[in-house]
Amino acid sequence: MISEKEAIQRLKGVSQTRLHLWVKRGWVTPAETDAGFHFREIDLARLELIRQLNTDMSVNNEAIPIVLSLIDQIHGLRYELKTLARAVEAQHEDIQGAILRACDAVRTLSEDGK
Secondary structure, rough: EEEHHHHHHHOOOOHHHHHHHHHHHHOOOOOOEEOEEEEEEHHHHHHHHHHHHHHHHOOOOOOOOHHHHHHHHHHHHHHHHHHHHHHHHHHOHHHHHHHHHHHOOOOOHHHHOO
């Protein structure tokens, strides 16, 4: 776990006040103890993304939760696709072939229905 002080040191240009505001808004959810907030590496990556969106890209505070939600959805979908791919790989070749043919058929229908 990374202390609040260390997080602020690693996040260039982020003050304690700003960090607390981002936590209060629920943009990141660190563990909280009597000694302050404690962050995981993934929390720091999210904080760095928020910093870049806010500071480097001038994304306003109202848009940041929308961007974060979309990114969270993308990560969730990637996880689901990886899970599905593993399940398909675990099937017999005949079943894998049937799934691929069904995917091709759906893709063709979708392209025809543009």
